Amino acid sequence: MTGSSTQPRSRTPLVVGIIAAIACLGLALLVVVGLVVGGVLYTSGHTDQEVPAGSGTSTGDLVLPPEVGQDEPYLELSTAADGPVVDVYxxxxxxxxxxxxxxxxxxxxxxxxxxxxxxxxxxxxxxxxNSSPAGYSSRAANAAICAYAGNADPAAWFAAETALFDSQPGESGLTDEELTDLVGEATGADVSSCVTEGIYIPWVQDVVEPEARQSTEGTPTVLIDGETFTGDVSEAGSLKTAVEAG
Structure with a gap:
């Protein structure tokens, strides 16, 4: 009777399988780590809006102009100990x-x-x-605030305000480049990135406008110690006379 001989089985496939499994596990771990790190970087990059130095305070997506409190819907350009409070819309x-x-x-x-x-x-x-494209009022306000924000400088605001009204466009508005040039020439401030990024537009739209709708019926409106100025706003000197009359 002839016996059958049994050949020892090769362990090569088993070893290869183990190596392949380890490689797959390592790859999976790398993918997981990459997703976690990517998520952290994405979140950190979108949590706070980057604000140019000296431009104001960031509260999430809302950037407040310098020296403006979170609930203040205005720029306070001067403070008088005894004089009246004049709000201009x-x-x-x-x-x-x-x-x-x-x-x-x-x-x-x-x-x-x-x-x-x-x-x-x-x-x-x-x-x-009313502008085409829509949004000029917000962009122009932002440009003036950008000039003011450099050093919280009322003089820069007044210069920007004058330039914007002197060059008031029709419904077509002005482009960001035109606003940058106009306000920059009037104030000497570099407002290009602030204008392009629309830094203060959320503040204008979400803080200034809601309060204005509750307090006024339109523009221009002036309140003297909370009372609406009813004189002729087009008559030179009329507002000064009302203020000095107390």
Whole structure:
């Protein structure tokens, strides 16, 4: 009787299988680690908006202008110990606001610089839908705030405001490049990135405008110690007279 001989089985396939399994596990771990790290980087890159130095305070996606509190819907350009509080609501696309600025702007600036009034300016985006493309009021307000934000400088605001009203466009508005050039030439401030990124547009739209809708019926509107100025806003000197009359 002839016995059958049994050949020893090769262990090569088993070893190869083990190596392959380890390689797959390592690859899977690398993928998981990559996803986790990528998620962390994405989140950290989108949690806080990057704000240029000296531009203001970031609260999530909302950037406040310098020296503006979270619930303050205005720029306080001067503070008077005993003088009245004057709130001015304007829209840079509003033709009547340009007329108001021509008649009252120099007086308001002088009263503010002399410390006779607390001047609060509310730059509204009320007429955003009226421009083509929409949004000029917000972008123009942002450009003026960008100039002010460099050093929290009221003089820069007044210069930017004058330039924007003197060059007030029609419904076509101005491009970001045109706003940058106009405000930059008027104030000497580099506002290019601030204008392009629309840094303060959320503040204008989400803080300034909601309060303005509750407090006023349109632009221009002036409140003196909370009372609406009812004089002729196009008559030079009328607002100064009302302020000084107390």
């Amino acid at each position: 304007i829209d840079f696309l509003c033709p009547h606001c340009a007329t108001f600025h021509d008649a009252q702007g120099a007086d308001l600036q002088q009263l503010a610089e002399d410390g006779e009034i607390t001047l609060r300016v509310h730059p509204r985006p009320m007429l955003d839908p």
